[in-house]
Amino acid sequence: MSENTIETIIRPADVDDENSWRFLFAAYNAFYRASVAEPVVASTWKRILDPQSDVKALVAERGGEVIGFANYLFHASTWSDRPNCYLEDLFVDPAARGGGAARKLIEGVEDAARARNAFRIYWHTQEYNAPARSLYDTITPRSSFIVYRKPL
Template identity: 35%
Template sequence: MAHEIRMAGDDDFFGWLPLFEAYCRFYETDLDDAKALIVWNWIRDEHDPLEAALAVDEEGTPVGLAQYRVVPDTLQATRGLYLDDLYVDPESRGSGVGRALIEFVHARSREIGAGGVSWITAADNADAQKLYDNLARRTTWVTYEMDA
């Protein structure tokens, strides 16, 4: 099954939404209409750094998403991309969609600088890590968070 990877457009909200809902559910995060609209507006706002790519099947139905943003790499004095969210519909997993989305984001990173792409995943997300270990270098960095 062939898939096209392309940037999300203005008319993609109702194709993007089920994927983003499933992504939030996977990470046990509630998604209400207000939050969904805020994130979508960030994606569509040319002044906001968040961008989204979609993988679409032959019928044009979105089956995967990658949401990312430009970030500075001060240690290298360049810019790269941070992959915030990656999700592939369960029926499309194993077909190369996740790899294609990451490769699309990596190609975009070369357009804006030499910083590459970085991302994090949950420690128990073993299936995704199999793909990530084939595409990227696992780092030794430890992530910290402070709640608001």
């Protein structure tokens, strides 16, 4: 059976996924030329596992191996009484790309947002991330908003 014929399963991250999630999260941050301090990574993982937290994660599993993840969170909005769903991080192991895992992860986040009666789901990526943008452009039109960030 070829890799592309093995079913990709999307499911909530669980305690057994920590090592895989950490490995992929580190690869994700390396791609974006970012660094997240270990205490923050540990805190994020703890929040993902906390059922009371609005920070969640889905994993993509293929052949019993975690090959990707989507970290997302819910937050209040001033434009609706319903929450927004922010898809903050999405990554699929480069060796496992091309099998639809990223699209399935986004669809999984959409399902979670619908279950929470969210107002909308949104995400962003770097301009140079052409492979991701080519997928995102098939899912929804690009926003006209420009993001400004100022570290505090």
